[in-house]
Amino acid sequence: MRLSARNQIKGTVVEVKKGATTSHVRVDIGGGQIVTSSITNEAVDDLGIKTGSKATVVIKASDVMIAVD
Template sequence: MRISARNQISGTIVDVIKGATTSHVRVDIGDGTIITASITNAAVDDLGLKTGGKATVVIKASDVMIAVD
């Protein structure tokens, strides 16, 4: 697979929680650091995502914001 996004992090799926239309997929990227993605249930099924499977997290953000009190 070739993709223009530079932020690609490999990891292991630790959880797939399906809702009515959207799933939360939690990926351990090492040292217990978890990244969570919200994707459609159809995408989970199409990709065959399952706990224990390998996955690459791809991050493509137009905006990054930081706020403080």
């Protein structure tokens, strides 16, 4: 598959936490870094995502915000 998004990081799924309609998928991208994505439960099921699965994190955003107290 080819995508226009250039921010693609390969990793391994370390946790899938399902809620009522949405899952939080945690992906270890190496170096002790974890990226968390919030996707539908249907997407998790359709893609067969589970702990230990290989996955690619794709980040496509026009803004990146940071806030501090």
